[in-house]
Amino acid sequence: MNDAATTTKPTTIPIAGADIEILDRGSGAPILFLQSSQGITAAEAFLGLLAKNRRVIAPSHPGFGRSTLPDWLDSVEDIAHIYLELMDRLNLNNLDLVGCSIGGWIAADMATKAPERLKHLVLVGPVGVKTGPIDKLDVPDIFAMPQDKLNALIYHDPKKSAPDFKTLPEPELQTFVRNRETLALIGWEPYMHNPKLKHRLHRVNVPALLARGASDGLVSADYLASYAALLPKARTVTVAHAGHVPHIEQPDKFAAMVLDFLAA
Amino acid sequence: MRAWQFSENAYPYLPPAEEYESIRINLPNRNYDPAKGAALYDRYIDEWLVAEDEGLEIMLNEHHQTATCVDPAAPIVLGALARLSKKARLLILGNPVANRNQPIRVAEEMALIDILSKGRLECGFVRGVPYEVLPANSNPTRMNERQWEAIDLIVKAWTHHDGPFSHEGRFFHHRTVNIWPRPFQQPHPPVWISTTTPSGAQRVGTRGYVQATFLTGFEQTREIYSRYRKGWAEAGRGNDVPVNRLAYAAMVYVAKSEKDAHAGADKLLWYMRANKVPFHLCYPPGYMPVPAQMQVLRGAALDQHAAMKDKMVVEKAIEAGIMFAGTPDQVYRQIKKHYEFVGGYGHLLIMGQAGFLEHDETVEGIKTFAREVYPRLKDQFPNTAISGAGQLAVAG
Numbered sequence: 001m002n003d004a005a006t007t008t009k010p011t012t013i014p015i016a017g018a019d020i021e022i023l024d025r026g027s028g029a030p031i032l033f034l035q036s037s038q039g040i041t042a043a044e045a046f047l048g049l050l051a052k053n054r055r056v057i058a059p060s061h062p063g064f065g066r067s068t069l070p071d072w073l074d075s076v077e078d079i080a081h082i083y084l085e086l087m088d089r090l091n092l093n094n095l096d097l098v099g100c101s102i103g104g105w106i107a108a109d110m111a112t113k114a115p116e117r118l119k120h121l122v123l124v125g126p127v128g129v130k131t132g133p134i135d136k137l138d139v140p141d142i143f144a145m146p147q148d149k150l151n152a153l154i155y156h157d158p159k160k161s162a163p164d165f166k167t168l169p170e171p172e173l174q175t176f177v178r179n180r181e182t183l184a185l186i187g188w189e190p191y192m193h194n195p196k197l198k199h200r201l202h203r204v205n206v207p208a209l210l211a212r213g214a215s216d217g218l219v220s221a222d223y224l225a226s227y228a229a230l231l232p233k234a235r236t237v238t239v240a241h242a243g244h245v246p247h248i249e250q251p252d253k254f255a256a257m258v259l260d261f262l263a264a
Numbered sequence: 265m266r267a268w269q270f271s272e273n274a275y276p277y278l279p280p281a282e283e284y285e286s287i288r289i290n291l292p293n294r295n296y297d298p299a300k301g302a303a304l305y306d307r308y309i310d311e312w313l314v315a316e317d318e319g320l321e322i323m324l325n326e327h328h329q330t331a332t333c334v335d336p337a338a339p340i341v342l343g344a345l346a347r348l349s350k351k352a353r354l355l356i357l358g359n360p361v362a363n364r365n366q367p368i369r370v371a372e373e374m375a376l377i378d379i380l381s382k383g384r385l386e387c388g389f390v391r392g393v394p395y396e397v398l399p400a401n402s403n404p405t406r407m408n409e410r411q412w413e414a415i416d417l418i419v420k421a422w423t424h425h426d427g428p429f430s431h432e433g434r435f436f437h438h439r440t441v442n443i444w445p446r447p448f449q450q451p452h453p454p455v456w457i458s459t460t461t462p463s464g465a466q467r468v469g470t471r472g473y474v475q476a477t478f479l480t481g482f483e484q485t486r487e488i489y490s491r492y493r494k495g496w497a498e499a500g501r502g503n504d505v506p507v508n509r510l511a512y513a514a515m516v517y518v519a520k521s522e523k524d525a526h527a528g529a530d531k532l533l534w535y536m537r538a539n540k541v542p543f544h545l546c547y548p549p550g551y552m553p554v555p556a557q558m559q560v561l562r563g564a565a566l567d568q569h570a571a572m573k574d575k576m577v578v579e580k581a582i583e584a585g586i587m588f589a590g591t592p593d594q595v596y597r598q599i600k601k602h603y604e605f606v607g608g609y610g611h612l613l614i615m616g617q618a619g620f621l622e623h624d625e626t627v628e629g630i631k632t633f634a635r636e637v638y639p640r641l642k643d644q645f646p647n648t649a650i651s652g653a654g655q656l657a658v659a660g
Binding site for chain 2: 071074143144145146147165166170173174176177178180181182183184185188189
């Protein structure tokens, strides 16, 4: 059992050639939290809020943060399999699974593979499916736009929330670069989706909440609605004053939204 | 020394640069007039043939979705040159194999060109500049790994003559490989690889392929060649690297008078001046190692950009060793100085046409180089020389 009020050092678990860095905090019924490419630090406000009443297990995906990236790995499905193994190792069943952005895609994929092991699924600004027309990217091309334009799509308030590369501490800058690189590895082509996923989501027969920030410029309201329609028991919700990463910009609202849904 | 006439087949008739964001990737092709483009191709091919007549070899390359180099399928132009030329060696530098899905198709194209030219192909492979990954939709991560798997597979396809073999590698899969035709040259056409990094050069050195580097000046070129020699020696090839394993590409313009030479050379700087590409298209994730990418985000790229901009005048470019321009005597001395500083190389890749350097000017530059400079280079820097002979600190 960990103390929710203090930050704890991450542990590392080796799985299939990847050393997975994990934050494990709080006590109670476990939540597996899968991060967005913005990364996660032990001091993250929303983590502390979730860990007040629940045990929160938050891994860094292979190639993200300080988790290593084995040569064989190059897809979201590969990461999903690693996390299913992580669930076995930590004996996690009847689990509440929460994923943001790329973490939402990984969570959705895991849910299609082992729906029976989940209690609830929360996807925040998730990518992973293609629902729109053939001649338009569902998700704007984050690898082909200036950083300030991208920040305006990610953040409700870029001035307050976007990282400043000039002053960002070295380890965080390294995480930013590694995360972006691994994001390209797994999300370059097909761009930010797996064409198969939408034909598998019918298996996710658990209550699901699909959320997005009201100012999210990457995951549109239409996209989220189409995504939710692919799941048997999903509903959508919008988080005010947040962009693509409500867990970072609105930690209180985010934590309350998640905990309320999981308690219902 | 062997000299190669290189042209990028640019399309220079563009609106003012202030009116577009980038000359690459997103400049609408309504700016390309097909009739003007066709006339340019006639002209550029003629210039290569003039170079051949003057005793130079021919080099071409490939880029995509850009006005700087309107040759998105270099093997096709090479096929035309294979029939139009008679004696020049034909260097493609090169095939961007990390961006192509079928290495075997590349092996077939190259073998066919070798047949068409009766054994005049010199086959280069390049990783490709960062702005190529969007047009190719090619994943910018793990490009080196893909490139080397592809090169090894292509060489195997060229040299395997006993019926099909299969390849189930990390990145490429072929169930039956048995190419027809096989290359004219035995065991296979010479292989060239371009890299501008020391670690890349070392890897090329271990394979013994020809290493080409572009516009890397004095210090950087010396480091690249030194690392090539290190790789060469480590692979057990001995300490002597023949100069014909190393190539250097520079902007070159020669004229009878310094004034005319510098006027022509100034037009060559279009190569650099016209390359307007926004920051965000220059640094795709994974293209550079993490520490280098971190430096870019901290602002190093802007410093490099500023340094490059400083070199965009003829005198500075000459000083930096990325341009050889002037009278025949001056150019000979500039090349000699560079050659001796970096340890020697066997191939000079001449970026001898760019932008608005007109046909007559281009031809004049080729002829003056070929007649007034090239004989001295061949005489003073024989192909049998050993690169770095004066530089090897440790023998054995």
